[in-house]
Amino acid sequence: MTTANITKVLLSLHGFHSSPASLKAQQMRDYLLLEHPEIHFVCPQLPVYPEDMWSVIESVFKQYDKCKIAVMGSSLGGFLATKVAQQYAVKVVLINPAVTPNILLDFYQGEQIHPYLQQPYIINSDYIEQLKALHVEKINYPENIWVLLQQQDEVLDYRDALKKYKQCKITCENGGDHSFIGFERYVAEIIHFLY
Template sequence: MDSILYLHGFHSSPYSAKALEFKKQIELNHPQISVIAPQLAALPQDAIRQVTEVAQQFSDQLIGVVGSSMGGYLATYLHNEFHLPAVVINPAVKPFELLESYKGVQVHPLTNERYTLGDEHMAHLRDVYQPTVRDGKLVWLLQQEGDEVLDYD
């Protein structure tokens, strides 16, 4: 069965309104396609490893990746690494800059996981920074006005 990988944003989950609506629309309009939507790890290096492992594990059935915000950053990384078609929704472009104000002790608002973000975590995000996409014909950018974090202005 063909699958699409859905990657949620920072401090979000596969049960967010956006993720659930995406899954619902795929089920209604493309029931032959399954949606893989993992709860992404809070720490960047763990999330990067996690999405890489999922892409490798499902490489024979993965037809694309959709990512929102931080998930869009990770989707861009997977597009370049695995040549996957990607849809990126208000993607974080440089989260290692965006998350500077989050350094310190964090509590994931949905999982209640307590963790600390530091310089080493920003370095992990910088290590997989993708200033360009491998194949622009395989990436669809959806950018919206008024996003609470990533307004396109």
């Protein structure tokens, strides 16, 4: 399929130290192939540094600039998708989004090896500053955002997202975990919301 034939794109942004092979991305890809083949699914492997992650996102918007683009993002991908929603005024779905990853990842300072890229890199003050540069203080298009939360998220405090996205559509479930158990229950509704 050439870019010229594509009218709708779903950009999926995975979380920290994750990959396009994540279960949620696979579930959405499979659903679209079966039910909505007209929607082109794009799930890039994000690089290790936040400013490079943003460059990849910008390149997708440039490549598909004639298309209707929507975004789903999980965890750190949800943080990035929030920035996308403000910059491009597109619809996004956030799954257990990281609200302040600069604070969370401050605890990970030092040398890292990305588990999928097998690439060594360093989380230091420069990395944290790159994250801060992508932070959205005020949500300007709350009607474009749907947030899916599970209260037993063992990585992030769901209450931070409840506060940040209070003007947006929110689904908050008891139980669950950071991966958002049972995500496949929402794929059809997500597509309906996004398009």
